[in-house]
Amino acid sequence: MRYPAANSYHYSSLRNALRLLHLFSVEKPELQLEEIANQLEIGQSTAYRLVHSLMVEGFIVRDPSAKSYRLAASVLALGHTLIKKEKLYHISIDIVENLAEKTGETAHIGILKDFQLLYLLKIDSAHPVHLLSHAGKKNPLHCTSTGQVLLAYQEKPTIEQVIERGLLSCTAKTITDPIKLKDLLHKIRIKGYAVSKEELHEGVVSISSPVMDRKSNIIAAVSIAGPYSRINDRTIPRFIKQVQQAAEEIMKKIK
Numbered sequence: 001m002r003y004p005a006a007n008s009y010h011y012s013s014l015r016n017a018l019r020l021l022h023l024f025s026v027e028k029p030e031l032q033l034e035e036i037a038n039q040l041e042i043g044q045s046t047a048y049r050l051v052h053s054l055m056v057e058g059f060i061v062r063d064p065s066a067k068s069y070r071l072a073a074s075v076l077a078l079g080h081t082l083i084k085k086e087k088l089y090h091i092s093i094d095i096v097e098n099l100a101e102k103t104g105e106t107a108h109i110g111i112l113k114d115f116q117l118l119y120l121l122k123i124d125s126a127h128p129v130h131l132l133s134h135a136g137k138k139n140p141l142h143c144t145s146t147g148q149v150l151l152a153y154q155e156k157p158t159i160e161q162v163i164e165r166g167l168l169s170c171t172a173k174t175i176t177d178p179i180k181l182k183d184l185l186h187k188i189r190i191k192g193y194a195v196s197k198e199e200l201h202e203g204v205v206s207i208s209s210p211v212m213d214r215k216s217n218i219i220a221a222v223s224i225a226g227p228y229s230r231i232n233d234r235t236i237p238r239f240i241k242q243v244q245q246a247a248e249e250i251m252k253k254i255k
Contacts, residue, residue, distance in 0.1 A: 013050070013053075016040055016042065016046075016050055017050050017053065017054060019040055020036060020040060020047075020050055020051070020054065021054070021059065021060075021071070021075070023035075023036065023039055023040075024070065024071050029070050029071070030063065030066065030068040030069065030070045031068060031069055031070075032066075032067060032068045032069070033047055033048060033051065033067075033069075036050075036051065036069070051069055055069075058072055059071070059072055059075055060072055060075075088109065088111070088120060088211075088219065088220055088250075088254075089109075089120050089121055091250060091253045091254060092109050092120075092121065092211075092220075092222070092250045092253075093121060095222075095246050095249045095250055095253075096108070096109055096121055096123050096222065096246065097123050098246070099123075099222070099224060099242060099243065099246040100123040100124070100125050100224070101125075102242055103125070103224050103226075103239055103242055103243075104125050104126060104127060104226075104230070105125045105224040105225060105226035105230065105231065105239075106122065106123065106124050106125050106224065106225050106226060107122070107123045107125070107222070107223065107224050107246075108121060108122050108123075108146060108222070108223045108224075108225070109121045109211070109220055109221070109222045109223075109250075110146040110147070110150065110220060110221055110223070111150070111219065111220045111221075112141070112150045112151075112154070112218075113138065114138075115141070115158075115161060115162050115165060116138040116139065116140065116141060116147075117138060117139045117140065117141050117144055117146055117147035117150060118137075118138050119137050119138075119139070119146075120220070122137075125226070127226075127230075139200065140167075140168055140170070140200075141162055142162065142167050142168075142174070142175060142176075142181055143167075143168070143170050143171075143174045143175065143196065143199040143200045144196055144199070144200050144206060144208075144223075145194040145195060145196035145206040145207055145208035145221075145223050145225075146194075146206065146208045146221045146222075146223040147221075148184065148185065148188055148194040148196060148208070149188060149193070149194045149208040149209065149210050149218075149221040149223075150210075150218060150220075150221050151185060152184075152185040152186075152188040152189050152194070152210075153189065153210060153217075153218035154218075159182070159185065163178045163181065167181065170199065170200050170201075171198055171199060171200065171201070171202050172198075172202075173197060173198045173199050174199045174200070175199065192209065192210070192244070193207065193208065193209045193210075193240055193243065193244060194207070194208045194209075195207050195236060195240070196208075197228070198228070203227055203228055204225055204226065204227060204228070205225070205226065205227070205228050205231040205232070205236075206223050206224065206225035206226075206231075207223060207224055207225075207231065207236065207239050207240055207243050208221045208222065208223035208243065209221065209222055209223070209240075209243045209244045209246070209247040210247060211247050211250050211251055211254070212251055213254060214254070219254075220250075221247075222243060222246050222247045222250060223243065224239060224242075224243055
């Protein structure tokens with residue numbers, strides 16, 4: 001039986017439609033038609049056809065007042081559901097909640113995804129602070145304790161790729177020197193934890209510990225984050241032990 005030849009136009013349209021969906025982010029939840037066309041490097045008429053098709057299928061919606069587009073609630077819910085289906089999420093949620101309660105600080109668990117830190121879970125404390133984090137959010141690896149722990153246990157080629165992609169300066173204390181970053185990662189491997197002081201947010205300190213699988217490969221990192229007024233030289237030693245204990249409890253469930 002002979003099948004018709006694949007239509008390259010349809011494949012190209014599908015690829016552009018998927019690329020369009022990837023343009024939306026927490027930082028950029030809404031896009032105008034001109035922005036979509038420019039970022040996809042296609043004409044506005046082509047962009048309009050893509051947008052119209054995705055609207056018809058219920059993937060995106062239009063805000064008439066702002067003349068912009070955003071992801072439909074059903075797509076956002078799907079992404080959140082996929083995150084929650086992660087086995088690690090279910091294993092660690094009670095432990096991370098307990099960590100937030102014991103420390104009084106916001107607790108996370110994150111994984112490495114596309115050379116970035118992806119938060120699988122965030123539990124706010126009784127006294128939350130403003131953080132650029134939530135379940136499904138991606139952050140740079142080099143300027144968060146969670147990301148630094150994840151990066152510290154990677155092979156050298158992965159570390160080099162992260163460096164080559166650029167070490168963005170988020171605050172005056174962000175490490176942007178490749179040599180200094182490599183030295184830090186070496187120290188993290190020796191100590192078994194990371195402490196990041198105001199490298200992503202001014203006034204915010206975070207502590208993270210690795211979560212290993214049965215073969216001693218890192219699969220995640222658990223952390224807490226809070227203001228320097230609470231996470232400081234006096235309290236950090238106690239918090240390190242609590243974060244490490246949480247990581248060990250997760251590992252016991254995995255193994």
